[in-house]
Amino acid sequence: MNPKGRPWITPCRVAHCLCGITTPHSSRLTWRNPWAAGRMFNCQQPLVSLSQRVLMHKPWRFSALSIAAVVILPLSVLLFSWYEVPVDIWQHLLETQLGRLVGNTLTLLTGVGVGVTVLGVSLAWLTATCEFPGRNWLDKALFLPFAMPAYVLAFVYVGLLDFSGPVQTALRQWFGIRSLPEFRSTGGVIAVLVLVFYPYVYMLARTAFRTQGRQLFDAARILGRSPLQAFISVALPMAKPAIMAGVSLALMETLADFGTVSVFNYDTFTTAIYKSWYGFFNLQAAAQLATLLLLLVALMVFGERKARGSARFTQSQIRHNNPRFQLAGIQSWLASGFCTVVVLLAFVVPVAQLLQWAVSVVDIELDARYWERITNTLLLGVMAAVITVGAALILALAKRLQPDRWTNFSASVGTLGYALPGSVLAVGIMIGFSWIDKGVLIPLASWLGMEPQMWLVGSLPALLLAYMVRFMAVGYGPVDSALQRLKPSIPEAARSLGVGGKSLVRRVYLPVIAPGTLTALLLVMVDVLKEMPATMLLRPFGWETLAVRIYQMTAEGEWERAALPAVILLLTGMIPVIMLMRRAEK
Amino acid sequence: MNRIKTFVTAIAATATVGFSVSALAAEKSDELVVYSARKEHLIKPLFDLYTQKTGTKFRYITDKPGPLMARLEAEGKASPADLLITVDAGNLWQASNKGLLQAIESNTLKANIPSHLRDPNNTWYGLSVRARTLVYAGDRVKEKELSSYEDLAGPEWKGRLCLRTSKKVYNQSLVATMVERMGEPKAEEVVKGWVANLAAPVFSNDTKAMKAVAAGQCDVTIVNTYYFGRLQKKNPDTNLKLFWANQDSSGVHVNVSGAGVTRHAKHPEAAQKFLEWLSTPEAQSVFADENMEYAANPAVKPSQQVADWGNFRQDDLNVSSAGQLQATAIKLMDRVRYN
Numbered sequence: 010m011n012p013k014g015r016p017w018i019t020p021c022r023v024a025h026c027l028c029g030i031t032t033p034h035s036s037r038l039t040w041r042n043p044w045a046a047g048r049m050f051n052c053q054q055p056l057v058s059l060s061q062r063v064l065m066h067k068p069w070r071f072s073a074l075s076i077a078a079v080v081i082l083p084l085s086v087l088l089f090s091w092y093e094v095p096v097d098i099w100q101h102l103l104e105t106q107l108g109r110l111v112g113n114t115l116t117l118l119t120g121v122g123v124g125v126t127v128l129g130v131s132l133a134w135l136t137a138t139c140e141f142p143g144r145n146w147l148d149k150a151l152f153l154p155f156a157m158p159a160y161v162l163a164f165v166y167v168g169l170l171d172f173s174g175p176v177q178t179a180l181r182q183w184f185g186i187r188s189l190p191e192f193r194s195t196g197g198v199i200a201v202l203v204l205v206f207y208p209y210v211y212m213l214a215r216t217a218f219r220t221q222g223r224q225l226f227d228a229a230r231i232l233g234r235s236p237l238q239a240f241i242s243v244a245l246p247m248a249k250p251a252i253m254a255g256v257s258l259a260l261m262e263t264l265a266d267f268g269t270v271s272v273f274n275y276d277t278f279t280t281a282i283y284k285s286w287y288g289f290f291n292l293q294a295a296a297q298l299a300t301l302l303l304l305l306v307a308l309m310v311f312g313e314r315k316a317r318g319s320a321r322f323t324q325s326q327i328r329h330n331n332p333r334f335q336l337a338g339i340q341s342w343l344a345s346g347f348c349t350v351v352v353l354l355a356f357v358v359p360v361a362q363l364l365q366w367a368v369s370v371v372d373i374e375l376d377a378r379y380w381e382r383i384t385n386t387l388l389l390g391v392m393a394a395v396i397t398v399g400a401a402l403i404l405a406l407a408k409r410l411q412p413d414r415w416t417n418f419s420a421s422v423g424t425l426g427y428a429l430p431g432s433v434l435a436v437g438i439m440i441g442f443s444w445i446d447k448g449v450l451i452p453l454a455s456w457l458g459m460e461p462q463m464w465l466v467g468s469l470p471a472l473l474l475a476y477m478v479r480f481m482a483v484g485y486g487p488v489d490s491a492l493q494r495l496k497p498s499i500p501e502a503a504r505s506l507g508v509g510g511k512s513l514v515r516r517v518y519l520p521v522i523a524p525g526t527l528t529a530l531l532l533v534m535v536d537v538l539k540e541m542p543a544t545m546l547l548r549p550f551g552w553e554t555l556a557v558r559i560y561q562m563t564a565e566g567e568w569e570r571a572a573l574p575a576v577i578l579l580l581t582g583m584i585p586v587i588m589l590m591r592r593a594e595k
Numbered sequence: 596m597n598r599i600k601t602f603v604t605a606i607a608a609t610a611t612v613g614f615s616v617s618a619l620a621a622e623k624s625d626e627l628v629v630y631s632a633r634k635e636h637l638i639k640p641l642f643d644l645y646t647q648k649t650g651t652k653f654r655y656i657t658d659k660p661g662p663l664m665a666r667l668e669a670e671g672k673a674s675p676a677d678l679l680i681t682v683d684a685g686n687l688w689q690a691s692n693k694g695l696l697q698a699i700e701s702n703t704l705k706a707n708i709p710s711h712l713r714d715p716n717n718t719w720y721g722l723s724v725r726a727r728t729l730v731y732a733g734d735r736v737k738e739k740e741l742s743s744y745e746d747l748a749g750p751e752w753k754g755r756l757c758l759r760t761s762k763k764v765y766n767q768s769l770v771a772t773m774v775e776r777m778g779e780p781k782a783e784e785v786v787k788g789w790v791a792n793l794a795a796p797v798f799s800n801d802t803k804a805m806k807a808v809a810a811g812q813c814d815v816t817i818v819n820t821y822y823f824g825r826l827q828k829k830n831p832d833t834n835l836k837l838f839w840a841n842q843d844s845s846g847v848h849v850n851v852s853g854a855g856v857t858r859h860a861k862h863p864e865a866a867q868k869f870l871e872w873l874s875t876p877e878a879q880s881v882f883a884d885e886n887m888e889y890a891a892n893p894a895v896k897p898s899q900q901v902a903d904w905g906n907f908r909q910d911d912l913n914v915s916s917a918g919q920l921q922a923t924a925i926k927l928m929d930r931v932r933y934n
Contacts, residue, residue, distance in 0.1 A: 101926050101929065105926075105929040105930055106929060167799075167803075171803070171806075171807075172795065172807055172810055172812040173803070173806035173807050173809065173810035173812065177810075178810060191795065191796060193796055194796075271762075271799055272799050273799070274760050274762075274796060274797055274798065274799045274934065276934055280762070283762075284762065284925070286661050287659070287660070287661045287762075287764070288762065288764075288767065288921070288922070288925045289921075289922050289925065290661075290689045290921075290922075292661075292665055432659075432661075432662060435662065436662060436665050439662075439665065439666055439669060440665070440669045443666075443669035443670055443671075446670075446673065447671065447673060451673055462673055462675060463670050463673050463674070463675065466666065466669070466670060467656070467675075542662075545656075545657075545658045545659070545662065546658055546662045546666065548656065550628070550654040550655065550656055551654060551655070551656075553635070561634045561635055561636065561657070564634065564659075565634060566800040566801060566802035566803070566822060566825075567825075568802075
């Protein structure tokens with residue numbers, strides 16, 4: 010190892026390992042093996058052992074870079090849009106739109122950021138460390154909103170709480186109250202997004218609180234801190250990486266959101282993107298705006314890494330069976346009340362409304378095609394989860410096993426796709442794939458005497474890759490944090506016991522990250538089930554999913570008919586969510 | 596090791612399923628391929644009917660017009676699409692402008708579709724007419740108070756108007772034709788007047804705007820008639836009434852949904868035949884009635900419910916001008932803060 014803890018790389022060695030040939034130059038040199046300290050790596054070793062070493066080292070970097078390349082493809086399509094600037098559109102946007110839109114976007118980010126942190130952390134702390142009436146089922150029920158697509162919650166609440174909705178109508182008729190604040194407002198859209206996205210923070214923070222142990226907290230209490238002070242000065246900082254991971258997922262979702270904000274007609278940066286594309290018919294300007302959004306996300310990701318920085322808490326692997334704080338009297342009822350209200354607002358009320366709508370349309374809307382939609386949705390969810398998490402595993406392991414600038418870079422780039430508005434990313438992927446189709450596959454096919462056609466665009470593999478690009482961040486997070494909890498001393502110990510190479514990965518790393526991997530699979534699956542824009546654009550002919558059906562109905566303003574696929578989507582999404590809940594219980 | 600094996604197997608299985616599905620999809624090359632921005636439930640009945648009649652089979656995807664056009668453009672010569680069906684003349688104009696469609700010389704189409712509802716260069720044909728007009732609260736507004744779109748900018752409507760967002764293409768087309776008719780400065784004055792008269796933040800769809808009128812948040816709004824039709828069907832004794840705007844001047848603003856044969860169509864003749872069939876009375880009544888729109892073919896009478904709204908004179912400006920002036924209209928609406 011060199012002083013920075015990175016494996017030695019020299020041009021000669023790269024050539025050696027990439028090509029498997031021994032140059033006269035390299036044959037004279039020896040390197041120290043970064044894996045087995047003390048042993049020497051000699052290039053004059055027979056090729057068999059050399060190829061073993063190649064398998065051991067380079068595949069990680071190679072695979073990580075290939076995955077990054079797939080993600081970079083659509084992003085670079087967007088970057089290429091800058092070869093020319095449509096001046097009049099930019100001028101118009103700058104003069105009349107961008108100031109307001111950037112302001113709105115920042116307001117939304119701040120509101121959602123603060124909201125999900127406060128709600129997610131407080132709920133997580135209560136359910137992870139306290140005992141109060143109903144805690145046993147409330148902590149599970151708080152996972153349920155995971156299955157709720159944000160746009161569905163938005164149209165349900167706008168339907169319920171708008172001036173013409175049942176709540177305000179009743180208030181007017183019974184009490185004559187006419188001047189209630191407008192629900193379609195900044196506060197309304199923030200409230201809806203917080204209710205949908207808090208589970209990310211809740212889930213990650215809850216695990217962190219459950220696993221951090223009581224000792225430090227008790228020590229702080231003994232030293233005279235109040236429970237609140239101890240929470241702020243001890244428990245919270247230890248859970249900070251988990252909380253920030255959750256918050257950044259929520260913020261990236263917020264940036265990418267178009268469905269919710271358009272139900273509220275709340276203009277954000279994504280609005281400018283779609284205005285350029287659908288209104289001005291200028292995909293180029295839209296792509297350029299999207300790259301700015303991407304820049305913002307890159308800064309956020311970078312900022313989060315910096316903020317986390319040296320603060321690493323290697324948590325013990327043991328699940329503490331800590332005694333919970335027994336809340337009593339008014340405190341306990343406040344705690345149950347708080348959790349119940351959140352479950353009601355984020356899940357029970359919207360589901361009840363959806364069910365009411367769904368029942369009213371069931372005879373015109375329900376037909377045999379629903380089986381096909383359900384199986385398509387599930388099939389896509391499962392396949393995309395497997396591929397995405399497979400790729401995320403490779404990225405995370407590569408970064409851990411072979412930390413150099415390439416694997417680090419791949420891991421950072423790999424997660425960028427999550428914050429792009431779905432349609433923009435989808436069109437980037439579509440254009441990227443059509444380059445491959447036209448530049449590589451079609452010439453190849455015609456050389457083989459086959460009829461030219463689009464092989465990738467509109468094919469299932471392309472759609473699955475699109476999901477991978479979009480949801481890598483979701484899959485990567487849990488896998489990576491599971492890996493981070495593995496103390497460096499454990500693989501070191503394994504090595505000192507003579508376990509190295511592949512068997513180290515198999516016998517030490519994989520068992521440790523298995524739980525994180527399963528969480529990642531379920532999270533990605535839930536997200537893919539709800540995904541709409543990429544599915545619309547890239548699906549094979551005739552493929553319908555539940556999310557696509559919801560769009561077809563809501564786009565026509567048929568909220569009641571959209572409720573049926575929405576309820577079915579919710580039920581389908583409950584499968585992975587319930588599995589998540591059960592995992593959280595273990 | 597077992598876990599790794601399971602994982603590798605899963606990935607391999609996924610890839611196999613994926614490629615076999617796409618191979619399967621690629622095989623049937625004699626089918627007509629349609630990219631449709633008209634929603635699946637509104638267009639599929641016509642595919643089924645045509646298949647029943649002629650045996651021609653269809654493969655199709657539905658999406659928003661923007662992504663569909665981007666896909667056509669990216670696919671270029673290799674595109675499998677034969678026909679592009681989309682809503683709104685602006686989108687059709689744009690598709691034609693980008694060279695995604697080919698000109699079709701067809702006497703059937705020219706006879707069946709009035710000239711203001713089709714492309715002057717024959718690359719696309721309107722298939723159904725969507726009228727955008729005023730809907731008002733019958734219990735609070737007298738019919739004689741209403742006259743035109745422009746009139747809603749007057750001070751007597753202060754705090755009584757509800758509108759859908761300017762991001763919807765229907766409003767962009769309406770304003771675009773106003774720009775064409777009265778010039779940009781005058782149109783801007785009108786839209787400014789609308790914004791000043793708004794009773795509530797603009798709505799995300801026509802139905803919500805009408806519900807606000809019904810609930811008393813405002814008195815009048817501008818919507819496409821088929822949304823009114825749906826609401827009426829659900830709630831027959833609504834207080835809402837339809838008013839045909841601009842009958843003494845330009846006529847009611849109309850838009851179309853329509854279709855064109857793609858430039859690189861693999862089955863251009865079959866696509867043209869299907870397009871011609873779509874313009875015949877048999878298909879036209881299905882096309883329009885599915886969504887309570889008006890048939891583009893004047894020989895076809897609307898359904899009973901739609902006919903009950905009465906006859907109206909429609910704006911005979913060629914609908915493609917809405918496409919040409921769409922950007923101007925959006926900029927205008929942005930300037931006066933009509934969001």
